[in-house]
Amino acid sequence: MSKKQFIRTFIIGVILSLILTYLIYKTFTLLAIVNATFLVSLLYLIIGSALFLVQSGFFNGITYSFKRFFRRTRKIDEMIYEVNPEAEEESYLPKEHHFPIAYPILASGSIFFVVTLLIALTM
Numbered sequence: 001m002s003k004k005q006f007i008r009t010f011i012i013g014v015i016l017s018l019i020l021t022y023l024i025y026k027t028f029t030l031l032a033i034v035n036a037t038f039l040v041s042l043l044y045l046i047i048g049s050a051l052f053l054v055q056s057g058f059f060n061g062i063t064y065s066f067k068r069f070f071r072r073t074r075k076i077d078e079m080i081y082e083v084n085p086e087a088e089e090e091s092y093l094p095k096e097h098h099f100p101i102a103y104p105i106l107a108s109g110s111i112f113f114v115v116t117l118l119i120a121l122t123m
Contacts, residue, residue: 009107044108052099
């Protein structure tokens with residue numbers, strides 16, 4: 001995780017929470033800021049988790065099954081497979097995905113979540 005990316009996502013999160021506070025609540029009270037920051041933390045955690053799942057290859061088995069099923073049901077692909085069975089298996093290899101922003105988004109979202117939780121408990 002790059003420190004620069006983390007700082008950038010953290011600052012964007014603070015700016016988003018201030019904009020959300022103004023758009024939703026039209027006032028800058030502590031409760032409004034905490035609520036908006038909590039919403040930003042949830043957004044960050046959802047996006048970061050989705051990127052992490054895709055990056056870790058969680059859905060590779062599902063995509064492999066869909067590719068294999070649809071290629072088996074088309075007639076032209078079935079004839080190609082009969083001629084050269086090894087060529088088909090190479091086309092099913094999963095693609096590698098790497099999202100360097102996944103960890104900074106997860107870390108920023110976690111920090112926002114914990115901070116808003118602590119502030120809400122003291123209110």
